[in-house]
Amino acid sequence: MAGYRDLLRTPGVARIIAAQLTARFPNGMTSLAILLHVEQITGSYGAAGLVLAATSIGQAIAGPVTSRWMGIWGIRRVLTLTTAVCAAAGLVMALVPLELIGFMLFGFLAGLSTPPVQSAVRTIYPKLVTSRQLTPLFSLDASLQEIIWILAPVVITLVATQAGTVPGLLLIVAILVLGGAWFILSPEVGRVRIPRSRRAFGKVLGKPTVLLATVIGFLLIGACSAVEAGVVATFGHGGLEAGLVLAVFSVGSLVGGLSFGHIPIGRWAMARRLIVVTVGLTLTFFSLSAWWLGASLFVAGIGIAPALAVMFAMTSASVKFSETAEAYGWIGTGQLIGAALGSAAAGFLIDGVGPVGAYWAGAALAVVGVVVAVTCVRGFPDLRNRDASPIPDTEPVPVIT
Template structure:
């Protein structure tokens, strides 16, 4: 077992360029929400106002993202991505201007909504490119490609918020937002410039060719014989995709509850500074699991793998309910962290095979939006639960979300 699988993928003509430029943009995306919090709080002194602006940004991103993806599926990534990126740059400039000017909170929130509505989901666009690039006889490599995407996301959400916090603590609260927008726009424009690897738009694609049929057969071996579903309908309203969307909603609930609960647990035990270390332990375990998962060609059908991984995650959440110290919690977070990357990779693999390729970008973005919606809802509920009953009640919410994932994954075996 070696990293040769990843090196082989990145040697595919055009792959390294779109992956690396997209990864740069994703660091900016990972920085944006926290950057807004630093920016607004530094000017207003109010976390409530900062939360209002950040909430408006997140809600707009979740709602507008699938609509941008729909346009990209129809007209092509580059034709839609370039104006969206320019609009995002303008929206962030407006946000910086109104915050610096001390505008009312509602105006700041409106600017945050504009910034969220124009930010593209570069991770979903990159995944769609892998699906198109590996279509001709190389579909069995898709799990490895999606594992690489998972690693890029994990690294982005490790490095991005840390960089924002360093800039904010150094006395430059606006610098995080400026740098985030610069990375998103610059990385996104370079990504859009890689036209050779962009998926064909619906307006230019033709009926499936024999080579596409061969690719579908190869994909079936990697994705449990789901590939023939592509040609049946261009709609996303399909049972298998609905199950995957529900699972991603539950994944978001798990993350949202864990973010609140881990922090509260550390505070309850008089070790507030340990929260960062606990999150780092979980992230490092996820990085390791994602790296190792992508190195192996798995013969077990993807749907069975998903049911097994989701069940393992649900089981690993049970010890959280009895965690007695930050050290004990760290070991338990490492266990849950090991299950997350394979689960996300498998959801992406199954989504790729469950929908028609002309709506693939939309499918990936809808999964992201479902996860974001779940995280926002669970964070609110977990916050109330933790205030009322303590940190373990938040872990109970996370464990319940993991249980729902396992039930949906098992249901997916029969869908």
């Protein structure tokens, strides 16, 4: 923890972490708020699911696109535009009477304009700290983001059930605007300029490290989403146990990230972390009691934030600075698709064999992640004796002869 205290004393680091967590806080609230609001308006969870699907598709498309725009028009311009459009779409969904197609359209627009704060901040980090501090910073970031997934669902559920779904959506818009403004106006954001990438859009996926990070992110988040669906199915939507078990899952990730973030990253780091996740998820097979699931998922959670930290560090170390934002955008898209497919697979298995099917799906996805990490181990960079800073962008310098 002393290392993290020194890290947070570095000028600008604590401020930019707090600002980006606030700006991203709506990410943990939006899906649940839309689900509750659309179901209340239409009386159908199926309709709410369609709106959430449209929103997720918009987010998946936007990830690499808006991230790449930051190298063309600048971080602040892109974040200001996307924040404004996303807030406007949220206000329409909250205040304007809409039919299902209208909710889907504005949900898609809200997803499409989701501010690329995550890509921006992970591109900025290498400019704030020394190369020695970068890997611990990625680990701290991956750990602290669990605060969003612990607190945000609780906050939006309380507001939506006590005050109504419209105030819930308005709260999301308010945090989006205020948190976004805090991040956008942070001096660190203004000091960093992402060079325009000279490579064609999508070419960065051709780098084995970025492709590996995207695939493993897809599998890891898919596994987590399947398990989350299983927990809800086990205890019911209104069960207090579901919220507590999922909170313990996130606390495990927070503890794992803070405890092991200082460990140097070798080629086998990802495989070891995913094995921890797989063991924890496999333990869920033996009992569906709240105590056993909580303990099992705490173990699984210990590997999640460290695995995400490996993804961020290996990506940063393997691409040019001008390509980092787009690379993180693709990784985010992979995670979104994984979340959607993991939830869908879990849903079918829950209908077919009961809640345990969701835990089977989660463990299976985690096992595939371990297999990918082991068989492709040579594709992971060894960062034990090097830093995770991006490759500098260079260009020919004219020489007068």
